């Protein structure tokens with residue numbers, strides 16, 4: 001009955017291979033979850049470095065931080081354009097968006113100086 005034994009063996013191999021595929025998929029998704037965690041930490045590290053840079057602490061990342069600062073300035077410029085188009089301005093105290101005809105910030109009560 002060697003033939004049937006071979007068939008059994010063959011069948012068993014297929015199911016085990018199927019299990020392996022499921023296991024591999026599981027493991028791969030676990031790996032990518034763990035990799036995402038590392039990415040979150042990378043972001044945190046970057047934030048901490050940039051905060052230190054803003055606070056005036058010098059580090060080997062100064063050049064990269066300067067690039068971030070440049071982008072921040074560009075973002076500010078762009079959002080100022082958006083405010084202009086919306087005919088709005090920003091509260092100098094809390095940064096809330098206010099319409100230009102508003103005298104006081106509805107959020108913090110700060111006097112709005114329209115330029």
Ligand SMILES: [Zn+2]
Nearest residue numbers: 091094105108
């Ligand atoms: Zn305000």
